[in-house]
Amino acid sequence: MYNPTIRAPARFWANRSLAIKGLVVIALPLAVLLGSLLSLYLASNAEARAEDDVRRAFAIQRDTYQVHALLAEAAAGVRGYVLTGDNRFLAPFRKAQREVPSSMARLDEAIEDPIVRDHFEELRVLEAEKRTGLQQIVDVARVGNIAEANVEDALLANKLALDEVRVTIDDIQRREAVVLDERRTRVEEVRAGFLILTAVSALVGLLGSLSAVYLFSTGIVRRVRKLEGDAEALARGERLTEMPEEADEVGRLAQRLVRASALLHDREDDLRASEERFRLVIEKVRDYGIFALDPDGMVTSWNLGAERIKGWRAEDILGRHFSNFYPTETRDHLPEEMLERARENGSAEDEGWRIRKDGSRFWANVVITALRDEQGKLRGFAKVTRDMTERRRSEEALKEARKDAEAASRAKSEFLSRTSHELRTPLNAILGFGQLLEIDEDDFARNHREAIGQITKAGRHLLSLINDLLDIASIEAGSSDLTIETLDLGQLLEEAYSLGKPIVASANLNFELERAGGNIPVRGDARRVTQIILNLIGNAAKYNRDGTFVRLGCRFDGALVRVTVEDDGPGIAEAEAKRLFTPFDRLGQQDRAKIEGTGLGLALSKSLAESMDGGIGFEALAKGSRFWFSLARAAQPENSPLGRNTNDVTESSCPRT
Known part of the structure; x- marks a missing residue:
């Protein structure tokens, strides 16, 4: 009652x-x-x-x-x-x-x-x-x-x-x-x-x-046990329907469990519908073959793209091992290697030949991803295949074109080398007879002496051109006779200054040298470094017709040393600067008759600098120009002939850029 x-x-x-x-x-x-x-x-x-x-x-x-x-x-x-x-x-x-x-x-x-x-x-x-x-x-x-x-x-x-x-x-x-x-x-x-x-x-x-324990056990513990039973039923997926009457927090929690049970069932229905939509999307993809494998490599799902690429229908391939897609030369080892890599690393990627159902081959990019559950247990693999046959054909065509271009370059270099050698023999004879005539030029009339001078002058110009062509050809062919060693750049600058004095003096210009305060160790070929410096000095002297000086010096640039040649001449227009190091492209074509040159000096200097792991460049100044080329700095041991304290001296020898 x-x-x-x-x-x-x-x-x-x-x-x-x-x-x-x-x-x-x-x-x-x-x-x-x-x-x-x-x-x-x-x-x-x-x-x-x-x-x-x-x-x-x-x-x-x-x-x-x-x-x-x-x-x-x-x-x-x-x-x-x-x-x-x-x-x-x-x-x-x-x-x-x-x-x-x-x-x-x-x-x-x-x-x-x-x-x-x-x-x-x-x-x-x-x-x-x-x-x-x-x-x-x-x-x-x-x-x-x-x-x-x-x-x-x-x-x-x-x-x-x-x-x-x-x-x-x-x-x-x-x-x-x-x-x-x-x-x-x-x-x-x-x-x-x-x-x-x-x-x-x-x-x-x-x-x-003691009173609190009594009240707690009689008013809360019983209802919490009921709440625990509802939670276990919810974990089993059962739907809770009974709503508690109590209005405190425990009662409201029990009511929320009932509502959560209804919400979970609704979301399970939505998830099943979403999985069905995802399955339909995967199955309709045509450009990628997407299918699943069980842990042993057996095919468990198949989409439309896989059917189009591989030629197998779903009913023909499901339950079969995916090694059926590999050619005979890799079928025995590569499929298992791919699965093992995916197990260890999470995924594995490979490109190679694969086999269609009709036996034809295609070049495929394959990615296999390991699928694991929340506990890390392997549940299977997802495999994505893309047909890359057309791309491979394009790459092979590009390789063939590159080979043809390299062959043409080698043929050009060989042609230049052979032609230069063939020209040298008659040219030596011309120069030899010209020099013989110069010995007795006092016996000739004035117009004959002028003709003899033109012959020897043209012969020397042609010989310089042939030598430059041979250097460029040998560098492009990879057979340049460079001897890379540790050099004292300060000493090379002094020598180049002595050799360049007559060139600059003939142009009525002052020749300045920013003398190094000590040893500057660099890596390079002494003869080729001197050749580059003289090329740059010669260019500065030839084209500096309105200025007063040519200056030779050096600058530090991190792990490199820059050798610089400056002048206060008319400079070079920005639009023409990008053509400076192009072979046979002489700037100022209208003045070609007035200024001698082969058009190969800067191109040859660029090739030589790059062959010594350096670089070359140009900078426009407020008045005049600055050409530079760089060489790698070298550290010397204490017993080096360049000096015991080379590193300390080097830091104070040239200013920094």
């Missing part, structure tokens, strides 16, 4: 929030417990304060005794100094001068009792007077003409002052002892009261805790 007088209080208690229940069940015993802890804390603090007071009293006694001892020793030392004049007696006085102020400062900080404070203020005055009197006696004794009676009076006054200090210190000690006894008595009384209060609080807390 329903009894409202019994059910109403239980219903009221069940509908209260967990916060209120927690306050009733836990807060009151906890408050009692906190009160007990606070009592213990206060008792502990009182005891700690008492111990601090005791330590402070001991410290006050120690410091007062120390002040008295220091002053007494200082007085004795001053007395000995006055009587003997020996400075060693002043050691206690100097010690007192150093340590008494710090002891007085500690006493000033430690003393709290007002009576002790009054005595301390008296002590402060007496201590200052005592030290001042001692200092005066020392000062007078140092002069040496003080009367003995005056000394005795001063010492007697000092003795009286020390007695007063001792009396004051005794007063401080007696008062501190009284204060200490009072504090100890008060602490013992407080500690006893706190212990009684703690015992009462512990008893009340125990009773409150």
Whole structure:
């Protein structure tokens, strides 16, 4: 039979929030417990304060005794100094001068009792007077003409002052002892009261805790067990339908579990629909073969793209091993190797020949990805295949075109080399006969001498052209006779400066050298480095018709050293600068008749610099131009012929870019 007088209080208690229940069940015993802890804390603090007071009293006694001892020793030392004049007696006085102020400062900080404070203020005055009197006696004794009676009076006054200090210190000690006894008595009384209060609080807390456990077990535990059963049913996938009546947090949680059960079932339905849509999307992809394998490599799914690329229908390939797609030369090992790599690394990629159902081959890009569950257990593999046959054909065609271009380049280099060699033989004869004619040119008429000069001049120009062609051809063919070694760039600059002087002087220009302050070790071929420098100097001298100088120097650029050739000539237009290092492309075609050249100097310099792992370039200046080429810096051991401190000298030899 329903009894409202019994059910109403239980219903009221069940509908209260967990916060209120927690306050009733836990807060009151906890408050009692906190009160007990606070009592213990206060008792502990009182005891700690008492111990601090005791330590402070001991410290006050120690410091007062120390002040008295220091002053007494200082007085004795001053007395000995006055009587003997020996400075060693002043050691206690100097010690007192150093340590008494710090002891007085500690006493000033430690003393709290007002009576002790009054005595301390008296002590402060007496201590200052005592030290001042001692200092005066020392000062007078140092002069040496003080009367003995005056000394005795001063010492007697000092003795009286020390007695007063001792009396004051005794007063401080007696008062501190009284204060200490009072504090100890008060602490013992407080500690006893706190212990009684703690015992009462512990008893009340125990009773409150027992009551809280009873209320908790009767009002919450039963319903939590019911909630646990609902959670287990939800984990099994069962739908919860019974809604609890209670309105507290536990009841609302049970209601949310019921709603969550309905929501999970709805989402499972949506997930199944989404998986179906995803399956349809995968199956309709035509450009990629996408299918799944089980852990042993058997095909478990098949899409339209796989059917189009491989030629197998789903019913023909499902359940068969994917090694059927590999040619006979790789079928026995590559499929298992791919699966093993995917197991170890998560995925494996490969490109190679594959076999269609009809036996035809195609070039495929294949990616196999391992599929694992949340526990890391292997569930199978996803395999994506793309037909790359057309791309491979394009790559092969590109390789063939590259081979043809390389063959054409080699043929060009061979042609230049052979042609240059063939031209050299008759050219040597022309130059030889021209030089013979020059020997006897005084026997010829003026017009004949001019013709002989033109013959030798043209022969030398043609010989220079042939030599440049041979150098370029040998560099392009990879057969250049370079000897890469460690060089002293400073010495090479000096040599190039000497060789370039006549070239610059013939153009009526000043030739400047930024001389290095020491050894500059670089890596390169000495002959070729000098050749590049002279090429750049010759260009600067030829084209600098309106300026006044050509300057040779160097700059540091990180791990490289730049050799620079500057001039203050007309410069080079920005539009033409990109053609500077093109073979046979001479800038200023309208002036070709006035300025000699083959059009190969800069191109050859570029090839030589790059063959020595360097570079070459051009910079436009406000007036004129700067050409540069770079060489790698080299470190030298201490016993190097370039010098023991090469690195240090190098850092200060050339400025930095």
